[in-house]
Amino acid sequence: MNKVLVIGAGGVGSVVIHKMAQLADIFGEVTLASRRKFKCDEIAAxxxxxxxxxxxxxxxxxxxxEATAALIRETGATLVVNVALPYQDLTIMDACLATGTHYLDTANYEPRDEAKFEYHWQWAYQQRFEEAGLMALLGSGFDPGVTNVFTAHAKKHLLDRIDTLDILDCNGGDHGQHFATNFNPEINIREVTAExxxxxxxxWVTTPAMSNKQAYDFPVVGERNMYQMYHEELExxxxxxxxxxxxxxxxxxxxxxxxxxxxxxxVGMTRIDPVMYEGKEIIPLQFLKAVLPNPGDLGKTTKGKTCIGNIMTGEKDGEEKTVYVYNICDHEECFAEVGSQAVSYTTGVPAMIGAALMLTGKWSGKGVFNMEQMxxxxxxxxLNKHGLPWQVAELDKPLDF
Known part of the structure; x- marks a missing residue:
């Protein structure tokens, strides 16, 4: 029987556990762990x-x-699914190496003291995982994750060559709050405000944060303003x-x-460097996180849909072709199924799928891998069978921006 350890009891962790429970024949014995055990107990209940x-x-x-490695040994897990904070990727990978355990995550490592997420820290583990005969699968969420696989699918089936790639992430949902983030506020705001x-x-071409805005008419959702950002799957x-x-x-x-x-x-509330307050050091962004709505609670009120996908222009059979591979996900349907809104759902389901493919041997290897390599x-x-059906549309022309 397979034994799996899932680390992280936020909104994504809850989705992962629900979806694993729906495939108990694959996942066998699952343990959910977090710094706050009561959150795990609530999800388990x-x-x-x-x-x-x-x-x-x-x-x-x-x-x-060391504590993580001790828990891996205690559970007997052969696979660790990391849906904790990206700051913890390397310590969990170290624990997997120490215990001979395969590894999967949904977001790449970034240091706590700098809003800089890059793969080179995790790619540096290639030789150690390869020599240990272990597989580490990076970024098995939606973006990164599904968007990487959409690209690989297009290269295998739709285009002979990909010249341009645009990943469009649209959350057309409304949670009714004045200001809230749909996943961990600290990670979200660090990401949005980064160069x-x-x-x-x-x-690489560098531009200021939020300096390039375009309007796009998304399938089902309609026209929305979108802003260019950096995201790790580009790397x-x-x-x-x-x-x-x-x-x-x-x-x-x-x-x-x-x-x-x-x-x-x-006003300085997104700063990630410590400031003194009443004789103690606090990090403004972490304080802001404490007073903002909990993303895990937004599912109860969020209505609308997400639309996430790739627009790719290249060549097929000697002619230029533009394809759009995308998924539409409904917030209320997600909440009815697993008690979470669509942003958590679209990350948690791909994490479960990546883990299932590793456990069944359909995806295997020795070393550190990104999703597009599979x-x-x-x-x-x-994706089609477990809640994230995808569609392919051929567009008349490439994006004009």
């Missing part, structure tokens, strides 16, 4: 109520590699598909979100 499957729970400090980079003609895709001449990432934000974020930046077909098939 909800899974028992909804699906009737028992989930084990544990407490762990994922910043402590923008995109890949063009073999090099791995430009490495593994060097034919791509330009790769960009876009995310939609409403005017109210932008207004609140600008004010918070202007055969896209079994992953795309499972």
């Amino acid at each position: 909800e899974v028992k109520k909804r699906i009737g499957v028992e989930i084990k729970t544990a407490e762990v400090d994922a910043d402590n590699s 923008v980079r995109h890949w063009e003609n073999g090099d 791995s895709l430009s490495k593994h598909l060097p034919e791509i001449k330009r790769a960009r990432f876009w995310m939609t934000f409403g005017d109210a979100y932008i207004k609140h974020l600008e004010v918070l930046q202007n 055969d896209p077909d079994p992953f795309m098939d499972m």
Whole structure:
């Protein structure tokens, strides 16, 4: 029987556990661990109520590699699914190496003291995982994750060559709050306020955060303003598909979100360096996280849909072709199924699928891998079967911006 350890009891962790429980024949014995065990117990109770499957729970400090390794040994897990904070990726990878355990995550490592997320820290583990005969699968969420697989699918089935790639992430949902983030506020705001980079003609082009805005008419959702950002899948895709001449990432934000974020930046609340307050050091962004709505609670009020996908222009049979591979996900349907809104759902489901493919041997290897390095077909098939069906549209022309 397979034994799996899931670390992280936020909104994504809850989705992962619910979806694993739906495939108990693959996942066998699952343990959910977090710094706060009571959160794990709450999720386990909800899974028992909804699906009737028992989930084990544990407490762990994922910043402590030795403690994490001890828990891996205690559970007998052969796979660790990391849906904790990206600051903890390396300590969990160290614990996997120490215990001979395969590894999967949904977001790449970034240091706590700098809003800089890059793969080179995790790619540096390649030799150690390879020599240990272990597999580490990086970025098995939606973006990164599904967007990487959409690219691999297009290269395998739709285009002979990909010249340009634009990843468009649209959340058309409304949670009814004045200002809230749909996943961990600290990670979200660090990401949004970071300097923008995109890949063009073999090099990175840098622009100020939120400086490039475009309107796009998304399928089902309608027209939304989207802003160019940097996202980690651009780094791995430009490495593994060097034919791509330009790769960009876009995310939609409403005017109210932008207004609140600008004010918070202007008054220093998005700072990640410590400041003194009443004789103690605090980090403003972490304090802001404490007073903002909990993303895990937004599912109860969020209505609307997400639309996330890739627009890719290249060549097929000697002619230029532009394809759009995308998914539409409904917030209310997600909440009805697993008690979470669509942003958590679209990350948690791909994490479950990546783990299932590793456990069944459909995806295997020795070393550190990004999603686009794997055969896209079994992953795309499972997306259709487990709540994230995808569509392909051929567009009349490339994007005109």
